[in-house]
Amino acid sequence: MIDIKILRNDPEQVTATLKNRKTDVDLQKILDLDNERKEIIFRLDQIKQQRNENSGKIGKGKVDPLEKQTLIEETRRLGDEIKTGDSKLRDLTDEINNRMLTIPNSLHESTPIGQSEEDNPENYRWGKLPVFDFPVKHHADLAEQLDILDAPRGVKLAHSRFTLVKGAAARLERALMNFMLDIHTENHGFEEVIPPLLINSQCLTGTGQLPKFEEDLFKTTDGLYLLPTAEVPLTNIYREEILKEDALPVYLTAHTPCFRSEAGSYGKDTKGYIRQHQFNKVELVKLTHPDKSYEELELLLKNATEILERLELPYRVISLCSADIGFSAAKCYDIEVWVPSEDRYREISSCSNCTDFQARRANIRFKPNEGGKTRYVHTLNGSALAVGRTVVAILENNQMSDGSIKIPEVLIPYMRGLTKIEMRTYD
RNA sequence: GGAGGGAUGGGAGAGUGGUUGAAUCCGGCGGUCUUGAAAACCGUUAUACGUAAGUAUCGGGGGUUCGAAUCCCCCUCCCUCUUCCA
Structure with missing residues (x-):
């Protein structure tokens, strides 16, 4: 597997490799999925941070009983959101990995370019x-x-x-x-x-x-x-x-x-x-x-x-x-x-x-x-x-x-x- | 094939719901001491993503919960006893 950073930073290089190898992989699709993944991670991390803070407060008993119930319910909603987000993230990561596994290795500069x-x-x-x-x-x-x-x-x-x-x-x-x-x-x-x-x-x-x-x-x-x-x-x-x-x-x-x-x-x-x-x-x-x-x-x-x-x-x-x-x-x-x-x-x-x-x-x-x-x-x-x-x-x-x-x-x-x-x- | 037990950081091994990313020991690294070494003592010692705040990771997946290494289910692997066998 090539380093996905190469694909992010220098997709032209990967495109050239594929062309020289006479093979094809939908790189743009991988890049799109990768961006989508980044966004999900960012959003999910924020929600998780909020959930962890809330749980901490509840656990320490620093909240008065009335607010506590509201906080628990609010946090439960966060939990649901995390659950669906995590499973989406996993599917996305699997798909990116599976696609990455189909990209061949980069070529050394001494490998001659040829048609057959x-x-x-x-x-x-x-x-x-x-x-x-x-x-x-x-x-x-x-x-x-x-x-x-x-x-x-x-x-x-x-x-x-x-x-x-x-x-x-x-x-x-x-x-x-x-x-x-x-x-x-x-x-x-x-x-x-x-x-x-x-x-x-x-x-x-x-x-x-x-x-x-x-x-x-x-x-x-x-x-x-x-x-x-x-x-x-x-x-x-x-x-x-x-x-x-x-x-x-x-x-x-x-x-x-x-x-x-x-x-x-x-x-x-x-x-x-x-x-x-x-x-x-x-x-x-x-x-x-x-x-x-x-x-x-x-x-x-x-x-x-x-x-x-x-x-x-x-x-x-x-x-x-x-x-x-x-x-x-x-x-x-x-x-x-x-x-x-x-x-x-x-x-x-x-x-x-x-x-x-x-x-x-x-x-x-x-x-x-x-x-x-x-x-x-x-x-x-x-x-x-x-x-x-x-x-x-x-x-x-x-x-x-x-x-x-x-x-x-x-x-x-x-x-x-x-x-x-x-x-x-x-x- | 039958019965049971287990999987935690580089290794050994604690930990049964709330600052536990995780005690302790060994190993590794740095230091003190020493002419030098050993011993002793002190400190330090996971990875990934992220500019960062942070998030995730205790075999893998799912579930319960505000919160899971810890409870429940499934899978994989390993071990012990038993059976069979080159």
Whole structure:
């Protein structure tokens, strides 16, 4: 949530943000409601003051009995007025809040203005693209031959966009999560946690998935949601808390499955393992001092790209432009990995600085060392990495002419010595 | 699932209708003392809105009352006992 003071003092700035983001919110309505609210508060405070004075007099018995009855009756009328006023005020405040929750975060000055994802500038590329002297295969075809990803049976067990992961692919996913978590905990200073996978609506409102994006989520019958990303529980760990400044920055990582309904992406990536309702992801979250969040974003990006470099997978980093950046982010880098069968890079990570936007929604603050007012922390999150898509990248980039897959050097110990995924032979 | 108990300031914990935004203790901060530290002692120590007067806040919502942390109702969460279970 943005600070309503920004909207009051500089509505043009918010209007510009909305325009650049290609979205629309009725700001004038919010401002009107806000003014109405101010007036009600002012009037109500005066009535309450009068009521409190009257009650004080009655209580102290300083009024003579005749006047007392009149005063009580008069005060009762004030009470009625307060009652209706308070309920009006509450409704008004709720409506303002609900509308405020639909305003996206302000953009950082370095976030490029663009009209669509076409306008996301590329920052740099890393790695040599693989050259194949045989026809490149799609990972779904490779996996089918190797009998390691089973889409039809995923459908049988659940629904379309679910895949049964088998044998060497299952081991590869397990190896990747362990590898990624080990790097982040041992080299990058993140604390590993295992959060609940079912999340309540307050948390999802805190990180910005609710109320606007409910249709992207799976909801359970008792009102909880399957998490769409570990960003939600990790960022919300300190919801409604005040941290000590010395506790910052907080670095958290988790491996979790993620669940997304993928509403609105019918027909996209229907073949293969790119777009699933359930996928594994290792997530990084940072809670930082507001003055440090942009340098922390650069570090976060490095934390994520390091995984790809160690796996020797070619990637590029792009900056999301105003039309493509997420609702909660002020600035966001996407890391895209090379996918040979598509002859292009595909998203494998998103690293965002959400500034105080989520912290304000979730009420995550810290007490400055030098004293004074509590301030909102800045929250950052990044995938490092999406495990399923990493499997896709390894299958495709490391495919051999015979359809076998070379295991990246750093994963071999995690694969219990397996260096290659080959055709299974059933006797 | 069954029965009961509870939710108060950073923490512990008083407070059953009228200067109680809230005793006391711990913690935090400042000071006295000390070469320094500890101990002791003194002071101080919530948040939001508002230029201010002020208003609101004792889990959340509603009600009773001139007046509610305190009484009544609903909801949420937590705990204990019991049952079941990886």
